[in-house]
Structure formats: structure tokens, C-alpha cells
Amino acid sequence: MRICIMLGFVLLIYKNVFAQNYTLQDSISDRQACITHNSITDGQPGTPQKPQISGTAAGQKGSIFQYQTAIGYTPSQKGFLRSSLFSAVVPTLDVGEGAIDFEKSMSVSWLQRWVYEHDGTPTISTSLTFQFPYDEPNAKTDAVLTFIIAKNLGKGVGYFNAYGETTQGLTTDSLEWGIIGGYKFFLPNSKELFLDVLYQSGNALTFEMSLEVDLAKGWSLGPGINFTWNVEENNTVYGGGLLLLYQFQ
């Protein structure tokens, strides 16, 4: 009996939350997506059954310059998997300090939009990322879990992210965390401006400003700059980057 009630409850949740066949989500995804160089996770799946590929080049003053390539895929046009995005980041290229090298790790992510915005309820999503080292005997697998809220506010979109990440293997001993608050302004001619603030455990505040430009033929361009203030050490770092995304047609 208890199993039946639980099964019924699960089916009810599935029907009302997961089985998002009603395609208002399409316009939500269009509106709330964030394709630019910043720290916000938008919580939106991709275009169903069309792969996307992105390249990001970024650097900070006094640090190495990095380039990474990511691929993403939303496998279904309806149901649970319509609101999923599976992605992988291929080895990151580090440039600087007199060398060009690949970071010896790969990461894979599963993003799931559990609820899309409707009736005053914001979009609620999670993202789980695992980073797998290879060819590095002492390195360990790490994970990042991000909780995402996105909501239409006024003529733009507000974002809130909270994340926890391991840095010394899959244990809570080395847990770090951070929160992000951001806002997207729609500008004329398919451009969007993002402003956000990231607070990281360890007492660092990062201010970010970035732009999304949707070009023709599935291309989007996202330049961004950031400024980090380490409160305890009272030092500052600034940096910038550029994201280029191609959505297959």
C-alpha cells in the first residue's frame, strides 16, 4: 500500500513537473538563456536534438590564459529529457608561464530544469558536474553541484546560483561554496547585457559584466570582463574572456 501511494506520488510529480510537454518552455528557454563569458549558470536546456559547441578563451592579470571547448546536447523534444542538457568539456588548454599545456582532466555535466517559469514560480534547475583527472597520479575526481533560479523581473531576467564544490576528491572535507546574483537586460538588435556578483567562500567578491550578441546562422558571441576583490588579502584581480557558441541547425 505504501509503495502504491509512493508510486502515485512520484507519477503525480512526474506529470506536473517533469513531463513538460507544454512548450511555453521554449520561449522561457529563449528568454532566460545566458550565452556569454560570466559565472552565471542559466539553468536552461539547449535546442532539442541539435548539438551545440562552444569555445571560451579567458585570462586574468598575472595568470595563465586558458582556452576550453565544450559540447552540449538536449536529447529529446519532449518529456523529462527535453529539459536536460548533457555537456562535456574537453581538456583545457593552458597558455602562459612559458608553456602551452593541456590540463589533464575532463569534465561532464548534467543540467536539469525541474520547473520552468509559470504562474509566478521561477525556473528551478540544478547542474551536477564531475571533473575527472587522467594521467595525474595524485589528482582526484571532484564534483560541483549548482542550484539555479531564474525569473523574469521587469523587462529582463534575474538569476540566482548557489554552488558547492569539492577540491580534494569526493568528500565534504574540502567543500567550497559560492553564490551568484545577476540580471540580464535586453538591448536592441539581439543583444543582451549581463551584470552579476559572485561571492566565493574564502571571502572573494567578483563583479562581472558581459554581453551576449546573437549573430546569424546559429552563432552567438559573448565577451565579458570581471573584477575580483579578495577581501581578506585585500588584493584585486581583473580579467576577461570571450565565448563563442555555435548551435547546430
Next chain:
Amino acid sequence: MAGKTFVSNVYNGSYLAPTLRINQDDSVIIHLVNNLKNVEQSADSTLIIPMCSDVYRNETNLHFHGMGISPQVPGDNIFMGVKAEIGFNNFTYRFKVPHDHPKGEHWYHPHRCGFVESQVLSGMSGAIIVEGLVEDQYPELTGMKEKVLILKDIILPGDPDTIPKTKTINGMKNPYIAIQPGEMQLWRVGNIGADAFFNLKLDGHKFWVLAWDGNLLEEPQLADTLFLAPAARATVIVVGSNQSGEYQLRSLNVDTGPAGDPNPEVVIGILEVSGTPMDNSAKISRLQKPADDLEDIQPTIEAVRKMPITRKRIIEFSETADGKTFYINKKLFDETRTDVTVNLGDVEEWTLVNYSKELHVFHIHQLDFRVTEIKGEEKDAEGLRDVVDIPYAQNGQPGIVKIIIPFTNPLIVGKFVFHCHILEHEDNGMMAVLEVKPKPGN
């Protein structure tokens, strides 16, 4: 048009968009490809609704007005937009015309949040005809010459906002329409423009009205004038006068209220009666009897009359004093909010209350309704409608219309909208979301 050349956004390269002729049980497949550009020929979009921000400019979609089909993808879902960006700029709509769907005039037009008026006003709308009305209901009249009269309004380049929009028939200003003396012609007339009202008067002639908004009347009605609010359609028979000559087709002045846009009297066409006289007196007598098969279309008006009402609601229409922002039940449109929830099978009485000093035109997607009362006066309409104008407030008293809506068609489960069909009002807030939920356990 009217001696002016300009670039406009239209369907298939023509201001007179293709007329889609379909039958009951047909499977319809329409490929929409969005090549819209910013053009001089469009209304300014003030973007009052926060949801409808600039992100949707030049985005478009299709609404199949008057069609009782599913509001879900790939059917009549107006929440989904098709971008103008290459690679994302196409979508294929598919739906099946129900076996008992009303035969008559319907239409298609864009319905993207905030930009409906500008796109329709630039020319994006076309007729849908579900065939068979005359053949099935008045077989004795089969074979009449048929004319589709597409009525639209447009702001011609150089025209200031302050003057009434130019009214056209089939994209022409004051066209000639030919008929022989005594000839019977079937006219399918639709006001498929953005904002204008048409109140048609044909000098020396009357209209035999067979259907309103694609919904069969129980019996033809002989009318002096045809009042066509934005989105309204009429299927009529015109009999050419026995006197040859030219007769003006005029749109009479429409009093839209002190805050409404002017719709002064204007000649919109000329009926030219000439040629060999025809004797159709026997056929004309058929128009004085009821239609043959009222059960062919479901639900019939008689069935709706007998349906018990499960719930009553009040729907209020209002606007700000500057006439720029419009509300339903004091709220601006928000496509992420559900304003009204009903269960499939419910039959509701809605009291539409207009507090504004201008007319509003109520329309609900996927459905037809029965009008029962206007300004306190009971009506027993002989056919269903999908648009009705709500009188403006006078002497501090709001305009009131009562309607009965049968939410009985299982195809309409899902979310869709109701709104004012003066598209300027719709784009600036006067729209709301309704969800029809399936029967529990089904």
C-alpha cells in the same frame, strides 16, 4: 498600394496572403519561414508588457483564428515564437481539421507577444476557408459565383497616426466588384486587419447572412448592414440589383467611444451591376428556410442553449487614462501566469465588463461562444461567435456583455489566451492566459 510603393512584411510576397481552402478531416501542414525585417510599414511597438521585450522583435508565429484545434505544438500554440535568425527561422505547423468542425471563414495571423499589431498591420494575415457550407446546408444554391473579400487596415507611408487607417478590400483601395442583375453571389467577408471596424452598407442591396465567424446560423438573416469588428467574419449572399449601375460599398461611421480611434464613413468599393439579367427568384426563396443539417456542426447553438452552466465569472476590461496601457481584470498580460483555469466539460457564463471609454472586442482562442446579453438586453443569437464587441462605458456605467462558453471540445486541453482583438490593445496588455485541464482521471 493607393498609388504608393513601399516595403512591407507579408506572407509569400503578397499583401493579399494565400487563402487556405481546407475540408473537414484534412491534415494540414504549414511551413512557416521567418524572413521578417524592420520595415517602414508597421505600427510603433511601445512594449508596455514587460514580458514582450525587444527580444521578440521580428519574431513571429501563427494563430489559426476560429479553428477548434489543439493549442499545443505543433498546432495552434501562440506562446512559441519563430525567430528571424537563419537556422532558427522555420517551424512546421500540423493539425487535423476535426470531423465536425464549422465550415466557413476563419483566418491566420501572427500572435507573438507585443508585435501582433505591427505584423498584421504590415499585411500578415490571410483567410482560411473550411469548405462545404453551401453544399451541405443549402445544396439548392450550389454553383453560385464566390468572392472572398479580405478587409484590412493599413497605415500608408507618410500618413500620420492621427488620421484613420486606410481601409482596403483584397489589398485594393475602392476596387470594382462585378455582378449581373439578379445574380446570386456568395461573399466570404472577413475583417482580418489590425484595429479598424467595418460596418458595411451596400447601396441598393441587402445581405443574406448565412454564418458569422464561420458559424452557421440556424436560418439566413436578411441584413441592411454588416458590422464587422476586428477579426469578425460573415458568410453572405448578395443578389445583384435588377437595375444596372454602380453602387457604393461603404463602411459606415462606427462610434468607438470618446477614447476610441475614429472610424468615419468611407467608400471602400464599388459594386458594378451589368450584363445579362438572371432570374433567381426560386433560389432566393430557399433563403427563407432554415439550413438543412444543423447537427452537422458540434456543438449546435441549440445544444449550447440547453447546457447547464457550471460556473460564472466576471472579466473586466480597463485602460489607463492616457489610453496606452490595457488590462484584463486589472492585470497586464504575462504569458507565464495562468489567469483562468477550467476543466474540460465545463460550461461557463462570463460577464464581460468594459470600464473604458472605448469599444473592446472580446475574442477567445480555440472556442466559440453564445452571446446572451448586451447592455442588459437579452439576446438569443442564432449562431455562435468567436468575437464580440463590448460597448464602452457611458455616464459612469460600464458596458456589459454576457456570453456562454462551452469548454467541451477535448482537443482544446492546454493553455491558450483570450484578449481584446483590437491588436493595439492586445499588444499593450489586454490579454490573459486560460488553461483547460483534462477531466480528472482521463
